[in-house]
Structure formats: structure tokens, C-alpha cells
Amino acid sequence: MIRTLQAGEISAAVAELCVRANRELPEDIVRAMEQAAREEPWPTAKGILDTLCGNIGAAKERCLPICQDTGLACVFAELGQDVHIEGDFNAAVNEGVRRGYEEGLLRKSVVADPLRRVNTGDNTPAALTVELVPGDRLRLTVVPKGFGSENMSALKMLKPADGAEGVKRFVLDTVRSAGANPCPPVVVGVGIGGTFDKAALLAKHALLRPLDRPNPDPYYAALERELLEAINALGTGPQGFGGRTTALGLAIETMPTHVAGLPVAVNISCHVTRRASLVL
């Protein structure tokens, strides 16, 4: 049975998600921040984490964006193959972003052209990723991505001989050289495998996974734990002023790749790692 969704419903949902994501952090991120503040041994770092937790509360209470960089709206749509959309889907998503960023008093941070750099004035277009899935529902996730952290992300085509050690070295080098710029404590998304472009998408997808849910494959779950521990031994700390808490979490997503290649992408997100979802 084909189910029909109106473009207007999609716009309204995207608008609501843009506003919600920017004012309220996901529960897993809030819990991780509170736990880090409790367990951080270095006094300066603990003080900073307490302040950042206070900021999360203040934003929610006063209906303000948690961070002034309200991001480029990354929209992930898991579209059921039995859904028929009445109207223009892409236009509906962008209309939702336009409305959410205007009504939610969010910052318009998008330029129309990467070199000629004129602000579009309404934070469109969104960075839209659509995945076709079984069923007759549409699941929408909005990830407002700040660029302080996006700018510190990196991708490298390793050789198969580099193996797991090469991957670990690249992830650690990327986080170490990012230093204070991405607003640590960070969340790290790692994509391994696929092609040049798929590795980057995997890394972004890894940022969608709640911090308390490890990779289902025990091999990668162990690698996630090992890398997180190594990052939190770097000493960078909150705001880069020293301390144990450099990262709140790290997730790895993988896919099959070519016999000749080992693509690795590291997508860094800040302590304001935002995402909000709903199902239509």
C-alpha cells in the first residue's frame, strides 16, 4: 500500500527539528557531559565542564540556541519505499530549514558559493542525505553542524598494509592537531572503508549514533574503546586548556571496500553535538 505524505508536513517537521536540535541536546550527550564533569580530575577542566553544563541548562530554560553557530543543517531522511510525496521533496526540506531558522531565531550561516561567499540569508540549502528503506514511513533527522569542528575533520586514503595501526595513528593525529579549535570535549565519528566519498558519509553517520551504543561488532566496539582511551590520554582537555576529557565519545562505521584501498575519514563534532529526529 502506498502512503501519501504532503510536502507541507515535511516542511513543518524539519522546521520543528531545526529549532529543537539547537535548543536541547540529546539525552546521551547531556549525560556524557554531566558524567565527565563529575569524573574529571583536573580542577580547571572540571570548572569548564561545569560551566558548559550550566550553558546547556540556560539555553533550554531561556529558549536560546546552545551555541551561536547554529550550523549548516544536515538533514538525513530515511524514506520508506512505499511513501509517495505530494509536492517537491527537496524544496519541502529547504522550506523547513528556512522557516525553522527564521522562527527559531537561529543564525544564518550559509554562503551561496564557496568562493564568492554571499550569505543566502535563510540558512538554505540543507545538506540532504536520502536513504531508501523498506516501509511506508519517513524518518527525519536534523543535525545542525557547526564548522569550528567540521573544519578540523580529515580524510585519508590509507594503504591496506597500514591496517588497524594506520587507522589509529590517523585518528589520533587528526584529534591531536585539532587541539582547542573544535571546542573539546569533542565527539569523533570515524568512517572506514567504501570509497573516498562513502568514507566521509560513514564518518558523519557515526555522529548520529548515541554515545552509549557501541558498534554491534565486538571487534569495532573494542577499537572504539581503545581509541577513546588514547584520545583522552592526549591531555588537550576541555577548551584545550588541559585535562582528561578531550572526547566524550567515538563511534566507528564501516563498509566493504576495494582490495587496493583503506579509506578513513574522521568527522569531528564539538561538545554541542546536536541531533533531533521524528517519524512521519
Place this chain on the structure above:
Amino acid sequence: MEIKLKSPVKKEELAALKAGDRVLLSGPVYTARDAAHKRMMELLDRGEALPFPLEGSVLYYVGPTPEAPGQVIGSAGPTTSGRMDAYSPRLLDLGQPVMVGKGNRSRAVVEAIVRNGAVYLAAMGGAGALMGACVKSARVICWEDLGCEAVRLLEVADMPLIVAIDSRGGNLYESGPAAYLESVR
């Protein structure tokens, strides 16, 4: 201990600040990020005056969110200062003494800080809601077409900052992590 600092500042006051000191800043502050810095350089290249005084002034790297009706400003935390590294030495050499942002600076900026007796103060990255609460008034003074990147004159009261790089080149982005690592050795 928290040191009160009022803008416009005198360079003699800055000499006492050390990396790691906590500062409460009050007074006028000018906002400028990437696009505004680029336009400032274009004006200087043409030998024209800047739209605000450099002497004694505080530059805050921020693009705030729009204010709600009846409010002064929205969220207003710092952006990454490293993107301004290409422009800052020229402004410091012209007498601009205090920069506010987040993240480490290039060697050229640190050298310009030391050469001019300037300081670089860090605001709390990602704490936009709290930082906005320190802003008592805000108005766009030029380049409104830049939207969130327009230059604004803010009046701030007791804005909590940390001395990240002091006038002798002391750098909390280096000394802070080193001290922590020493403590766990």
C-alpha cells in the same frame, strides 16, 4: 582570582596579565569575524579609515544569533580565532591591543602579541547562551550586508574570559595540557 578589565584598555594594564588568569571584561567591544577582517584589510590597503578605533579597542570574534523581541542579543560565544591569524598581526601593529576568541594562534600572531604588548583572551567556546547574557547592548555599526558577520558594537559587563596568550608570549594552550600531563605522569 578574577581581574577586572575595562575597555578601552591601556597597554600598561595588559602587562600584568598572565596566561591562565581569569578576567572579567566590561565596556565597549567590537565584533568582527572572517568577512569583516577581509574588508578591514581592503580599507587599510586603500589607505582609508576603519569604521572604529583600533587604539585601546577589544575585538571579539563572534557572529551572534538574532535577538528575541525585547532582548539585546541571542547566543554569542566565540568563533575559532585561527581563521583571523592572517589579518591579526597587521591590526596589532596598528595598536589594536585585545583579541577575544577561542583556540590557539599562529606563531606570527604570538610574535605580534609580544612585539606590541597585546593579549589574546579566550571566551568559552560553545557557551553561547551564557556569553550572550553578559552583553548589555548591541548595534550594527557597519557592513550590515554581512548578516551575522556585520561589525557590531557591544557593551559588555563582567564577561568571563581567560588569558590564553599573554604579552610575554605565555600560552595556556601549551602550558595547560603540559601541566595536566605532568600531574598524571
